[in-house]
Amino acid sequence: MSELTKSHDHILFTRERRSKAPASETRRVLLVHGNVASGVFFEPLMLAAPDAYHLVAPDLRGYGDTKERPIDATRGLRDFSDDLAALSASLGWSEGVHVVGWSVGGGVAMQLAIDHPALLATITLVAPVPPCGFGGNHGVDCAPNAPDFAGSGGGVVSPAFVEAIRAKDRGSDTQSPRTILRRFFFDEAHFTPPADREEEWVDAILATRIGDDYYPGDSVPSASWPSVAPGTRGVGNAFSAKYLDLRPFAATSRKPPVLWIRGANDAIVSDASFFDLALLGKLGLVPGYPGEDVVPPQPMVAQTRALLERYREGGGDVREVVLPDVGHSPFLEAPAAFLEALVARIG
Numbered sequence: 001m002s003e004l005t006k007s008h009d010h011i012l013f014t015r016e017r018r019s020k021a022p023a024s025e026t027r028r029v030l031l032v033h034g035n036v037a038s039g040v041f042f043e044p045l046m047l048a049a050p051d052a053y054h055l056v057a058p059d060l061r062g063y064g065d066t067k068e069r070p071i072d073a074t075r076g077l078r079d080f081s082d083d084l085a086a087l088s089a090s091l092g093w094s095e096g097v098h099v100v101g102w103s104v105g106g107g108v109a110m111q112l113a114i115d116h117p118a119l120l121a122t123i124t125l126v127a128p129v130p131p132c133g134f135g136g137n138h139g140v141d142c143a144p145n146a147p148d149f150a151g152s153g154g155g156v157v158s159p160a161f162v163e164a165i166r167a168k169d170r171g172s173d174t175q176s177p178r179t180i181l182r183r184f185f186f187d188e189a190h191f192t193p194p195a196d197r198e199e200e201w202v203d204a205i206l207a208t209r210i211g212d213d214y215y216p217g218d219s220v221p222s223a224s225w226p227s228v229a230p231g232t233r234g235v236g237n238a239f240s241a242k243y244l245d246l247r248p249f250a251a252t253s254r255k256p257p258v259l260w261i262r263g264a265n266d267a268i269v270s271d272a273s274f275f276d277l278a279l280l281g282k283l284g285l286v287p288g289y290p291g292e293d294v295v296p297p298q299p300m301v302a303q304t305r306a307l308l309e310r311y312r313e314g315g316g317d318v319r320e321v322v323l324p325d326v327g328h329s330p331f332l333e334a335p336a337a338f339l340e341a342l343v344a345r346i347g
Contacts, residue, residue: 003017003046003047004016004017004043004046004047005017005018008065008067009087009090009091010058010083010086010087010090011061011066011067011069011083011086012058012059012060012061012066012067012083012084012087013039013058013059013064013065013066013067014039014056014057014058014059014087015039015040015042015043015046015056015057015058016054016055016056016057017046017047017049017053017054017055018054019051019052019053019054020051020052021051021052025052026052026053026054027050027052027053027054027098027346027347028054028056028091028093028096028097028098028121029049029053029054029055029056029097029098029099029100029346030056030057030058030084030087030088030093030097030098030099030100031045031046031055031056031057031100031102031105032058032060032080032084032099032100032101032102032105032106032108032109033057033059033060033063033102033103033105034102034103034104034105034106034127034129035103035104035215035235035239036063036165036177036180036205036208036215037063037102037103037201037204037205038059038060038063038064038065038204038207039057039058039059039064040064040200040201040203040204041102041201041204041329041332042055042057042331043057043200044197044331044332044335045331045332045335045338045339048335048339049339049342050343053346056087056091058083058084058087060080060083060105060108061079061080061083062208062209062213062214062215062234062235063204063207063208063209064204064207065207068209070213070214070233071213071214071217071233071234071235071238072232072233072238073153073154073217073230073231073232073233073234073235073236073237073238073240073243074232074243075238075243076111076238076239076243076244076245077104077107077108077111077238077239077244078111078115079238080108080111080238081108081111081112081115081116082115084099084108084112085112085115085116085119088119093119094118094119095118095119095121096121097119097120097121098120098121098122098123098124098346099112099113099120099122099123099124100124100126100342101123101124101125101126101128102126102127102128102329102331103126103127103128103129103268103269103328104129104235104239105126105128106125106126106127106128106129107128107129107131107133107239107244107246109123109124109125109128110123110125110128110131110246110249111246113249113252113254113256114246114248114249114252117252117253117254118254120254120256121256121346122256122257122258122259122345122346123256123257123258123259124258124259124261124342124345124346125258125259125260125261125304126261126262126329126330126331127261127262127263127266127268127269127328127329127330128260128269128304129239129244129269130142130269130298130300130303130304131245131246131247131249131303131304131307132241132244132245132246132247132303133152133239133240133241133242133243133244133245134152134239134240134275134276134298134300135151135152135153135156135240135241135275135276135277135278135298136149136150136151136152136153136229136230136240136241136242137149137152137241137298138278138295138296138297138298138299139296139299140299140302140303140305140306142241142245142247142303144241144242145224145278145294145295145296146222146224146225146229147224148220148222148224148229148230148242149229149230149240149241149242150222150223150224150225150226150227150228150229151224151225151226151228151229151277151278151295152229152230152240152241152242153217153219153228153229153230153231153236153237153240153242154212154215154216154217154218154219154230154231154233154234154235154236154237155216155218155219155220155228155229155230155231155236156219156226156228156236156277157215157216157236158175160174160175161175161177161180162210162215162216164176164177165177165205165206165208165210165215166210168206169206170202170206177202177205177206178198178202180205181193181198181201181202181205182198183267184267184268184274184275184327184328185201185268185327185328185329186327186328186329186332186333187263187265187267187325187326187327187333188327189265189325190265190325190326190333191326191327191332191333193332211234212231212233212234213233213234214234214235215234215235215236216234216235216236217230217231217233217234217235217236217237217238218231218232218233218234218237219231219237225281225288225289225290225294225295226277226281226286226288227288229242230242230243246307247307247310249307249311250307250308250310250311250313250314250316251310251314255311255314255315255316255317256316257316257317257318257319257345258308258311258316258317258318258319259319259321259341259342259345260304260308260318260319260320260321261320261321261322261323261330261338261341261342262301262321262322262323262326262330263322263323263325263326263327263328263329263330263333263334264322264323264324264325264326265324265325265326265327266326266327266328267327267328268327268328269300269301269328270300270301271297271298271299271300271301271302272297273297273298273300276297276298276300278292278295278296278297278298279297279298281295282297305320308320319341319345321337321341323337323338
């Protein structure tokens with residue numbers, strides 16, 4: 001880890017690896033992690049990246065070692081993208097930034113492109129959150145399942161998983177952070193986390209701040225299945241379709257080249273996601289399911305593809321890479337293939 005430095009230069013805790021190349025050859029790379037994670041997941045990538053890359057991996061608000069700041073869900077992911085814009089300014093990065101966003105971080109990257117179009121040189125979306133958020137909507141046009149977007153937001157998160165984080169549970173029960181990491185962050189059949197890294201990644205999950213202002217966020221009762229709808233606070237509501245709409249990304253005037261890279265066996269962001277209550281209801285795992293004609297499963301990959309097709313039609317350059325035998329974390333499960341695709345995109 002001697003190549004990496006860590007600091008609180010901005011409100012965000014950051015990991016940084018500086019370029020060994022002249023300034024004219026340096027590539028500025030901003031790495032944005034996903035939900036219940038932190039920048040520590042990017043450390044292997046940071047150490048393996050080309051010497052000319054200046055890499056910065058912050059912990060977003062509510063995660064890791066970043067200072068406490070509440071999340072206003074009614075702004076979608078803008079609290080996060082505004083933090084990253086301020087961090088970039090503190091680094092002296094006003095343009096030419098190559099952003100890599102993983103999972104929810106992919107949504108943050110797209111929001112950054114919408115709000116700060118002059119900042120970015122390329123965008124790499126790694127298993128990104130769908131453009132209209134997670135849950136409560138269906139079809140490639142993101143139609144809501146109910147007027148209040150029931151079935152999305154902080155109230156649909158597993159209470160047992162939340163309590164396991166709160167209790168700093170390092171065990172291996174079904175809902176423990178370690179089990180969720182092994183089974184869903186990765187394709188368990190093809191990837192086993194190195195023991196030392198697994199402990200760091202479990203630490204990162206356990207560092208997630210719990211509460212209505214953080215994870216999972218608040219909720220309100222609903223008359224629609226599954227009887228809960230988004231509140232206004234916390235990250236689970238920030239990526240509900242009630243507040244998150246990344247479809248303007250396709251119409252941005254500046255269109256940095258996009259790399260969309262994902263695992264073929266992703267169980268989290270999928271057209272058949274095991275974190276979609278509609279799919280779980282269809283499978284009989286959530287009671288009271290009103291049927292697929294009322295609450296169909298969310299086609300998450302298809303929604304992203306539709307968005308990026310519109311981006312391409314508007315003049316954008318999009319490359320899609322699907323890695324076999326890989327789950328939700330391609331940069332960890334297939335690091336050589338991921339880095340090859342990233343370097344080809346960044347140049």
